[in-house]
Each structure stands twice: as C-alpha cells, then as structure tokens.
Amino acid sequence: MYTIQYIQxxxxxxxxxxxxxxxxxxxxxxxxxxxxxxxxxxxxxxSAAAAASAAVAAPSPxxxxxxxxxxxxxxxxxxxxxxxDQKGFLDLLDIxxxxxxxxxxxxxxxxILPPQQPLPSPASxxxxxxxxxxNNPATPNSSSISSSSNEAGxxxxxxxxxxxxxxxxDKTKKQLKPKKxxxxxxxxxxxxxxxxxxxDHLDDGYRWRKYGQKAVKNSPYPRSYYRCTSAGCGVKKRVxxxxxxxxxVVTTYEGQHTHPSPITTRGNIGILTDSTGFGAVSSPFxxxxxxxxxxxxxxxxAYMYSSSPTLNITTNSSFPPSSFSSSLLGETPQFTPSQSSxxxxxxxxxxxxxxxxxxxxxxx
DNA sequence: CGCTTTTGACCGGCGC
DNA sequence: GCGCCGGTCAAAAGCG
Numbered sequence: 001m002y003t004i005q006y007i008q009x010x011x012x013x014x015x016x017x018x019x020x021x022x023x024x025x026x027x028x029x030x031x032x033x034x035x036x037x038x039x040x041x042x043x044x045x046x047s048a049a050a051a052a053s054a055a056v057a058a059p060s061p062x063x064x065x066x067x068x069x070x071x072x073x074x075x076x077x078x079x080x081x082x083x084x085d086q087k088g089f090l091d092l093l094d095i096x097x098x099x100x101x102x103x104x105x106x107x108x109x110x111x112i113l114p115p116q117q118p119l120p121s122p123a124s125x126x127x128x129x130x131x132x133x134x135n136n137p138a139t140p141n142s143s144s145i146s147s148s149s150n151e152a153g154x155x156x157x158x159x160x161x162x163x164x165x166x167x168x169x170d171k172t173k174k175q176l177k178p179k180k181x182x183x184x185x186x187x188x189x190x191x192x193x194x195x196x197x198x199x200d201h202l203d204d205g206y207r208w209r210k211y212g213q214k215a216v217k218n219s220p221y222p223r224s225y226y227r228c229t230s231a232g233c234g235v236k237k238r239v240x241x242x243x244x245x246x247x248x249v250v251t252t253y254e255g256q257h258t259h260p261s262p263i264t265t266r267g268n269i270g271i272l273t274d275s276t277g278f279g280a281v282s283s284p285f286x287x288x289x290x291x292x293x294x295x296x297x298x299x300x301x302a303y304m305y306s307s308s309p310t311l312n313i314t315t316n317s318s319f320p321p322s323s324f325s326s327s328l329l330g331e332t333p334q335f336t337p338s339q340s341s342x343x344x345x346x347x348x349x350x351x352x353x354x355x356x357x358x359x360x361x362x363x364x
Numbered sequence: 365c366g367c368t369t370t371t372g373a374c375c376g377g378c379g380c
Numbered sequence: 381g382c383g384c385c386g387g388t389c390a391a392a393a394g395c396g
Contacts, residue, residue, distance in 0.1 A: 210369055212388055225387070229367090238387090369394070379384085 192252035200224065200239050200249055206257060208237065219243035230259045 195202060201210075201224065208226035216223045221241035228235040235255040242248040 209367080211390090213370075214386065214388095217385065223386085227388095236387095365396100367395085370392080372389105372391095374389080375387085377384105377386090380382085 190252055190254045192250060194242065194248050194250045196245075196247050197249045198247070200241060201226070202239075202249065202251060206230075206235070216240055216243075221246070228255075228257060230257070233258045 201208070207229040209229045210224055210226050212225040213222050214225070219240070220243060223238055223240035226237045226239065233255075235253065235257050237254065238250075238252040240250050242250055
C-alpha cells in the first residue's frame with residue numbers, strides 16, 4: 001500500500017496537512033506526499049492489488065502518521081519530505097493558487113483547471129504557498145525533497161548550448177551561464193516524496209542520467225542529481241536517503257517532461273491498465289498542457305457524474321477529481337474509471353506504481 | 365562505440 | 381568580504 005501525504009514542509013516535519021495516498025497492491029508500498037501548506041490533509045489509498053483502486057483520505061482529521069510500513073520499489077512509496085523551498089508548492093507548480101493544489105496537481109505540475117465543483121472541504125484556504133510535496137510512505141524507493149534552497153539551480157541554464165564562446169573564455173566559466181543577477185533563476189515546479197526503499201534510484205518510467213552527486217550536510221548519505229535523458233526535456237530529480245531513516249529515499253522532481261514516458265511508450269505500465277483503466281497512462285508530464293486541460297475538463301465532468309467516487313481530494317481545489325473522496329480509508333480504495341483515468345493522466349498512478357509491479361509483478 | 369556513472373572543480377546564493 | 385553549501389559541469393572511467 002502506498003501512503004501519500006501532502007505536507008507543507010515535508011522536510012522538516014510532516015505536518016498535519018497531508019495527503020496520504022495508500023495503495024495496497026501486490027507489491028505496492030506506501031507513500032506519502034506532503035505538500036507544504038496544504039490546508040487539509042487527505043489521504044489517498046490505492047490498492048493496486050485490486051487493480052487500481054484507490055481511496056483518498058479525508059481532509060481534516062489529523063494526519064495519519066507519516067510512517068507507513070510497506071515496501072515497494074518504486075517511487076511510489078513516498079514519504080513526506082521537505083522540500084526546502086519556502087515557496088509554496090503551488091508556486092512551484094505554477095498553479096493557480098486559487099485552486100488548492102492537490103497532490104495530483106502537484107504531480108501534474110501543470111496548470112490546473114478551475115474547480116468546477118468546489119469541494120466542501122475547507123482546507124483550501126491554506127494552500128497558499130506551499131510548494132512542495134512530500135510523501136512518506138514506506139516503500140521501496142522513496143525520497144524526500146528538499147527544495148529549499150535557493151537553488152540556484154540551473155534550470156535556467158541555458159547555457160550549454162548557449163554560447164560556446166563562453167566556454168572558450170574560461171573553463172572556469174564553463175558552467176556559468178550568464179544568468180542575470182537580478183533574475184533568480186526560476187524554479188521549475190518541484191515535487192518531492194519519500195519512499196521506503198532499498199534502492200536509491202527508483203524506476204519511474206523515465207530515463208535519467210546522473211550528472212552529479214554531492215554530500216549532504218548533516219547526512220551521511222549523498223544526494224544524487226539526475227536529468228531526464230530525453231532531448232529537450234529539462235526535468236531533473238534529486239535523490240537522497242533520509243539521514244533519519246536510511247530506509248527512506250527522498251526524491252524530488254523538478255520540471256515537467258515534454259515527452260511521453262518511455263515506459264508508457266513501451267506499454268510497460270500495463271499494470272493498472274486494462275482492468276483498471278490505467279492503461280494508457282500518460283503522466284502529467286507527458287501531456288501537453290492544452291491537451292491536459294482538455295482531458296481534465298472531461299475528466300472533471302466525468303467525476304461529477306461518477307457514481308461512486310472513492311477518492312476525495314480535500315483541498316479546495318476542486319480540480320482533481322472531486323470525486324476522489326476520502327471515503328475509503330483503510331479499505332481498499334477503488335477508483336472509478338474516471339478516477340483512474342484521472343490519476344493516470346496525472347501520472348499519479350503511474351508514478352506510484354512500484355517498478356516492481358510494472359516489471360515483475362510480485363505477489364505480495 | 366555509445367551511453368551512463370563517477371568525481372573533482374567550479375559557480376552563485378546566502379548568511380555572518 | 382568570506383566561507384559554506386547546493387547545484388552543475390565535464391573529463392575520465394565504466395559498462396554493455
């Protein structure tokens with residue numbers, strides 16, 4: 001099972017506000033995504049075993065303990081992490097804050113549609129500024145984010161290609177990009193989650209190339225930096241093991257993929273597909289925004305009519321499927337077709353599914 | 365041979 | 381201004 005929690009400051013502490021996504025599947029694990037400042041916490045549970053069922057937790061009640069004990073191998077066991085940034089998760093995502101960001105939103109990191117059905121849940125107001133999501137599940141690969149910093153990151157770097165001349169100048173400058181000083185580089189939306197895993201680098205369906213590794217202060221474990229290998233795709237991710245709990249891996253994603261997941265392409269995601277409808281998975285990263293919006297709208301409508309919504313996202317953002325309701329905590333959550341597709345489209349399930357499941361279905 | 369990982373150097377931001 | 385730290389670069393090594 002995966003437990004996903006949304007925490008405001010994942011890193012430092014798991015806050016109340018959190019969403020927990022729990023999935024219990026064969027080999028699934030628990031992950032918790034935490035988004036900063038998420039007003040309410042919600043939990044989502046998915047039981048993969050059943051085939052893609054998921055439930056979302058309800059909003060208000062005190063957030064469940066972040067630590068779940070499951071094990072899985074994919075990213076999807078998330079645990080709350082903290083992303084260093086102070087910025088709100090929404091900011092990072094570039095999401096309209098009016099709509100409370102949801103975990104899903106986060107995943108998709110894309111623009112969100114206006115809520116068609118305002119959720120009753122109050123949490124919304126709170127979302128103001130958090131920006132990162134963490135999850136603390138206990139599964140195979142989890143990681144937490146720490147986006148804090150200032151990141152000077154580089155997204156902005158255009159550098160490389162940019163001017164070769166610069167390179168000539170100095171090697172010293174090699175990496176420099178003429179960034180404008182005043183202009184801090186804009187950070188791409190980031191999303192972090194923690195997963196309990198023995199493997200540091202989780203298989204999330206995309207291909208990554210490691211471009212750096214740094215020792216982390218106050219932690220015996222190094223942080224690894226990965227970049228999506230697809231041409232033109234600037235998505236990056238950081239992976240580090242929690243010093244508090246070595247079994248937990250914190251993964252932070254930054255940016256949006258501009259291409260489909262190799263896995264998807266290959267049809268690896270099958271797991272949930274067929275029966276569950278997770279099939280044609282397209283993670284949020286994969287979908288062009290315009291298209292994504294359309295899908296969302298359609299999906300939203302679908303949700304509205306969904307007869308048995310099991311998941312509920314409590315943020316004010318109605319966005320994601322309002323149908324996700326928290327009804328099923330603890331039990332095997334089930335996704336309605338529309339829900340499934342929603343998750344799928346947003347990359348939730350896809351991302352959440354442990355690689356194991358995708359690759360080698362286990363029994364657990 | 366091509367791609368990925370390793371690893372030391374370097375840069376920019378931030379705090380003191 | 382200086383030092384620390386996070387993040388990135390790129391050459392070299394490793395691997396299939």
